[in-house]
Amino acid sequence: MSTEIQELKAETRERVGKGSSRELRRNGLIPAVIYGDKQEPLAIAVSTKDVTQRIRAGGFRTTILAIDVNGEKINVLPKDYQLDPVRDFTLHVDFLRVTGNTHVTVDVPVRFLNEDKAPGIKAGGVLNVVRHAVEMNALARNIPEALEVDLTGLKVGDSVHISHVKLPRGTTPVIADRDFTIATIAVPAAGVQEEAEDTAATEE
Incomplete structure (x- = not known):
């Protein structure tokens, strides 16, 4: 912040x-x-x-x-x-x-970086955002402006979990019992449809 x-x-x-x-x-x-x-x-x-x-x-x-x-x-x-x-x-x-010592719980927005460096998106995949914000525990003086998610190198089918995100010092996610998903690189709907049609044609 x-x-x-x-x-x-x-x-x-x-x-x-x-x-x-x-x-x-x-x-x-x-x-x-x-x-x-x-x-x-x-x-x-x-x-x-x-x-x-x-x-x-x-x-x-x-x-x-x-x-x-x-x-x-x-x-x-x-x-x-x-x-x-x-x-x-x-x-x-x-x-x-x-x-200076007040602890707070806040929703911190997620900011996605380097979409142009994600092979999955360049190939037509879609960034499917599961969480636009993450509920965090933090010292009031250390509240981050955003959690930055680097998409570099991600392919279709890859997922970004909270464990992949570098968290600011002194902050922890409220959800602590699982490595929850922030976003995925999904196959576009058209691609799914074409794949289904190809499968049907093969079966015939």
């Missing part, structure tokens, strides 16, 4: 509830809560524009933020957010307080 902690301005909320939340949204703010680290939850409001931009940029829930609450900076990790199902704007955000 990036060592530079991004900042986000916020203000405390004295009132909570649906009426207060609607008023905040009309004023371009999103109701949010900071919780964790054995402290009382803190109700805050953050800029709709700033939060929406960060969500759309990707990696929102794996990026530590320093929230400036009336001059006090609190390091947090976005844990969840709610979107309006119809109008697709952010309704609420939950932030988790983090320190």
Whole structure:
């Protein structure tokens, strides 16, 4: 992850509830809560524009933020957010307080590299992604931006398992009892159909 902690301005909320939340949204703010680290939850409001931009940029829930609450900076990790199902704007955000020793569980996206160096794909095979993200245990300060999977040399029928992925130091997959599959190089559907037709013709 990036060592530079991004900042986000916020203000405390004295009132909570649906009426207060609607008023905040009309004023371009999103109701949010900071919780964790054995402290009382803190109700805050953050800029709709700033939060929406960060969500759309990707990696929102794996990026530590320093929230400036009336001059006090609190390091947090976005844990969840709610979107309006119809109008697709952010309704609420939950932030988790983090320190240097905070362990978290996060979904880390998978990034595939060197597709052009995979003989199976060059021959017409299809990258079949089984997991677009992997649930990981990590120190909050060591959350990786992505798990990188190198496809170099993979042929049709080959699989990539979690054991093939170089994991950042201090991180472990939540699933620890099996070597689960990340992706495979599959035969394209057309190829399967042609093979079936060839088999049928041979049998006749």
